[in-house]
Amino acid sequence: MHHSNTPLDTRRLTRPADSDQFIDLDRLLAMTRRRLSLVALCAVLGLVLGGVFLLVTPPTFTAATRILLDENLTKFTEEREARPAPSQADSMVASEVEILKSARLARVVVETLDLHDNPAFLDPPQSPQGWLRSQLRSLARLLSGSASAGEPTEEARIGRASAILQQNLVAERVGRSFVIDVKYSAKDREIAGSVARAYAEQYLSDQLDANFDATQLAVTWLQGRLDQLRSDWLSASMAAERFRAENGLTAARGELVSEQQLSDLNNQLVLAQAETANARARYDQYKAIIDSGEESAVDNAIIPTDLAQGSALTDLKTRYLSITERAQEIEARFGEDHPQAAALRNQGRELRRQIFKELRQVTESYRTEYEVARTREASLRENVGTMSGESSATGQSMVKLRELEQQSSALGKLYETFLARYEEASQQQSFPIAEARVISQANNPVSPSSPSKTLALGLFVTLGLMAGAGIGGLLEFRERFLRTGDDVRDGLGFDFLGYLPLLGSTRSTRTQASTPTGEPSALDHTGSSLLRVAVFSPASLFADTLRSAKLASDVLLPNKPSKVIGFVSVLPREGKTTAAANFAGLLAANGARTVLIDGDLRNPGLSRRLGSQPKAGLVEALVGRVAWQNALLADQKTGLSILPAVVRGRLSHTSELLSGQAMGTMLEEMRSHFDYIVIDLPPLGPVIDARAFAPLADGFLFVAEWGATPRALVRRTLQGEPLIAARTMGVILNKTDMKRLPKYGSAGGAERYFHRYAAYYGEQSG
Template sequence: MNYANFPLDKRVPLPGADQEKGEDFIDVERLLGMAARQAKVVAACAVIGLFLGVIYLQTTPKQYMSVASVLVDEGLNKVVDDISAASQTVQTDASFLSQVEILTSARLASVVVDKLKLDQNDAFMNPPQSALAKGIGFLRGVVGYFRGSSAGDIPGIENVDEATRQAMIKTATHDYAVLKLQSEVLAQRNGRSYVISIGYQAPDPALATAITKAYADAYLADQLNASFDATERAALWLQGRLTELRESSQRAAMAVEKFRAEHGLSANSDGQLLSDKQLADLNAQLIVAQADTARASARYQQYKAIVDSGSESAFNDSAIGADQPSSSVIIGLKTRYLAIAKRLQDVETNFGKDHPQAVALAKEKADVLAQIFGQLKQLTESYRNDFQVAQAREQALRDKISTAAGKSSIDNQSQVKLKELDQQAQALTTLYQTFLSRYEEASQQQSFPVGKVRIISDATMPLAASSPRTLRVLALSLVLGLMLGAGFGGLNEFNERFFRTGEDIRDRVGLKFLGYLPTIGGGKAKDSKADDLPADGKVASLSAAEKRARMRVSIDAPASMFAETLRNAK
């Protein structure tokens, strides 16, 4: 059998491409081999982690959680909203965050501390601690001692008397209880609902339940007090503002009346100025006066024309109305004139014009006609007087209208300022009425002790401890132990200084790997049972025959890995 000669004294460089190609892949078989080799280390660390978890469970006091749920419901104060003009906004995420901040505020914590006297409760102030917490506290104390810290001392307490010292200690204890309760209380919103959960965890389940109930009650009382305080402050502010508005409104109204009186801008029931009303009345009277003047002028001209035509035609043209003052006299004279004329005509027809009776009747007829003409002259003169009176009245009305128009113009100019003052007065009056109604609403709202928060789930006594959780602690301890064991195993593999495979020879040394040379008969001593051991506990030495048999392995098994490696090395 021919074998190639290998330069055993020289390193054989490996191709770089193959090396880079091998580094791009994860050798799962190698990882499994590493895991199998380090299985004991990982198992030991896992057992240690479980043991530490059991110790933590045994040394950590149990904690009990009590939870209450409150609902922020805007519909609860609907009765108040119906009488109040203040608009209510929709609950938003920011408002719920504000409610959570109120629940975890120092003021609410102080109310609970005072109600339950937690600053005097040793179970709250000094609860049992776990060994881990005690160790951390001890380390902090040591560090504080070396740093010279005196955080536990109250500044200035050594310079005061005993009563003041006790008061300072009591105040500091109360403040510590408030800070402790404020940091330990839990408040959070349940999903996207309008429900907020309030919880507290304590070693004593009764203490946790009492604190949770007190917190829920204090939150409801705080909401009611906040609503009452807000309405009370609003009412007080509105009351002071009402006094100012009432005085301002009165001053504005007095300014309007004073300006109206100074400028004579009195108005009637319809709100119209008296000067405008007077001007309108004068215009109406002027129209009537003009009609009367025209009528009087027509009558006067008519009778004047009759009188100017002579006495003969005056009788024929005169038409006296029954409403005239001389109508009865003239009508009587005309009747008499017609009777005389008829008798005169009969006498003249029977006896002739020269008859004495005819002459007497003719004279009487002329006398009656003269009387009628005289009456017409008097009537014409009366109509002339009426016409002159109507003209004078019309002119007087025109003069009055001119004067009233000038005064109305001045009043209208002054009325601009009056309107401005009146608008200011009305605005202040309206504002005063609005604030008055708001004040009445705020006063009424104080009598409605209705808030927007109600308890939907009261705190109950917890039946089981909320922490520490056994399964979770053990699982976490096991996982941490496994991770620690994996870390130690990887560290052991990284710090190895021997070769396990041929790839290690080629990668780290850079030489050609000749092959594996297994141990012959090495497993017999391990496979031997305790019963096969001699009484002194030592393995019997190998016989000479067994040694010779092991030396003939390459001859007896020429195809074995042992023989192949020897031939390859040769």
């Protein structure tokens, strides 16, 4: 420690890099202990708020029903393909979920249950937050001028009720199954149960209506198509019969061999012509179909059964018709933009291309067959012409007749096919079976689903704990005050001399005796008891800390037979005067010749606590009005001499008085009469009196209020006062709350073990 007028070693005032930045587990535990009461208070407050929330929040009841999408219900009424792929199944279930959530179905439920005329449904009890939201919406509508006057119309009430239904309804798929879970929440348990049941019923009814409408459309279309096909078939049959009658194409039998041969040739020719006509008809028919384009060819083609491709075409055509029918059903139910309808149309187009390709091959085979039949017919015709010279008119007539007959036969088969499909659709229309069923019926809920008492109370308690921890953490991380000796040593770089307990907080610091009676003393005054704590309680921690300060002054000032020690602080009312008076009183009580000077000429707190009002003091001694020896007051109990400060009015040159030649001369004279000269100086900072007195002092004892003096303020103040910093012998933390001090001690710090030394300070050990 340097005691000469040397610059401050700024390294002593530098905060170690790790001391305030690194937070270890011990520090976190210490913070928790310090703020445990705050966290507990916030948790209790959260519990109270949770109870209030449960009291003011109306309960909500939830009813649930489960619907299974089961295609097996219609397996006896219509042919179905294999179960759809997983992606298609997902789309199907998602589509049904959206149907349940739709506004149309909500409107049907509202009208079924008359919810738009139910006040309990439209205006249920509201929670505080719900009431606040409704008031804000009403205020917004009022400010915007959109508030409508008069009673709302029925359509408006239905729309509002539908919106409430959609808002409180939850429909979701259960896992990867075909089960849809439908839940509805309401403030009334009966409304919740009735709405959930009505949703299931109306959904099944909607499915039946959709199936019936789709089948009705198909039956209507097939009916019109059947009428047209029947008319065409009858016309073709009548044309064939008229042609036969007009041309006399009847079979005649002769008895001559030549006639029989001719008849046989004619028969063979007729058969050949028939085959040619049949082949040509089929070829022309399929060629016309191919020439009409892919879509028309696939729709109008007749599947042949006499070729190898017939079975393949039949399968393709069957698949194509089934997919087309399914696509039409889905489009009728969900619209043309539905993803499954689009997928089915794509599959139909692919099948149509395959069918058209097969039709081309069939047409080519029929062309070859026709060419063969025509060649055979020409050969027979030549033979018949050779034998009988019969003209080709009859043969042509027969060909024409066969052609007419084939056309009539084709139309008849087509008519039969459509008639069978019409009958099938008519039968399906008569089966009222939906592809879904309810597997879990909704009942009126017994207990509310929300708010959960346990969850709500737990949540509020958790929020309270979090708030308490947050506030406590904020307070801790904003903690910038001097609390422990480590704060002094690490944060300021000065020696720590000890704690002065908050007077009156513990038995060790409580004044045990009153001022003795007898001869008047300088400290015989009701306000002077705090100035003699160390004298009345010599075995207390308070007195022990002052002894530590005396030891520091003796060690650091070994060559000073008479020591001038100044007591300073940064802020007013930190207890500097009390510490100085008790320090001087303890020195005097131990036999040292000690004088206590009240150097705070602007606010002489020490002098105001004296038992009598002195007529002269430090100012009068410095200006030469009285000798300083005549201005001294004596404490008869301790032998302490006191030089008060008698201030009459505001002094503007106090710093010149404290640093002037007169002050230096007086101190030199006092050194020959006293071992210790203790001076109570004004606080540092804006007041420059202590700075002015610094060259005359041998050392300073710095007093800081525990938990109230910021470290940064002390550091910056001493950095601006290098001479005082260089002569500071140590720091004393005053007004220490000894009950709270252990909470701020670090792991292994002495602060956590002060209670074990209670017996040494005249107290019972804990």
